[in-house]
Amino acid sequence: MRAISGLWRWRHNPLRRGTDLAESWVALVALLLVLVAAPVVGSVVGSVAQDALQRSVRDQRQDRHPVTATVVRGLERLTVEPDPETSSGREVRSRVVADWTGPDGTRQHAAVTCALRNPRPGDRFPLWTDRHGRITARPLDAATAATHAVLAGLGASALTAGAVEGIRRLIVWRMVRRRYARWDQAWDRAGPDWGRTGTGS
Structure with missing residues (x-):
């Protein structure tokens, strides 16, 4: 305005x-x-x-793809920062050795992290994998x-x-600088005679 x-x-x-x-x-x-x-x-x-x-x-x-993995044995418990899309606080997760079958039918056996607090052999938990059964992040x-x-x-x-x-401020700043430069030139021209009696008569 x-x-x-x-x-x-x-x-x-x-x-x-x-x-x-x-x-x-x-x-x-x-x-x-x-x-x-x-x-x-x-x-x-x-x-x-x-x-x-x-x-x-x-x-x-x-x-x-979601698959179901089976705990073979537990390894350790971890306190981790959760996925920000699924929860809000810190989570206790467990590292276990588990077996699962990939979507293409391949059998997998590896150490993974799961949301089970006290995993025991035979416990089941969900896992996301690619089409070959390799672990991947949730989509x-x-x-x-x-x-x-x-x-x-x-x-x-x-x-x-x-x-x-920012561009507007830059343009205005340059205009103001140019205006001050013109004022300085005008003062320089008027300066030698400024205040003298009879100047310009």
Whole structure:
């Protein structure tokens, strides 16, 4: 609003300088860019991120499969930071040697981490594997992917607004420097005669 009121104020003002009007126009253009371009950029980036992340969700769901593993023997208990998508506090997890069968029918035997507090031989627990039975991370959730896409869009919009404001400030700073340089030149021309009686007569 300050940009619009600045333009209106300088419209017919006899003290108006060219730089005053230019500053008001720069402010108005920057305001319009922040109100129009920043949301458009955020929307485009969010949409592209959403497409890429949802494609990744689909690919991971095709490549990653839940299987049931059986504890052979326990190894140690661990206190770990949990997956932020599934829980909120620290978790106690156990490291065990387990057997499982991959989606392609291959038998697997390895040390893995499970959510069992006191694992005993024969206990069963879920595990995510690739199609060959190798352990992999849980696939990305569609809702989490959408959240990441929204955050990417908001971030891009904020960065665009910040860039526009930064460019506006740089342009105004250069205008002010140029104005001060002109004032210095005018003072230098008037300086030798300033304050003398009869100057200019």
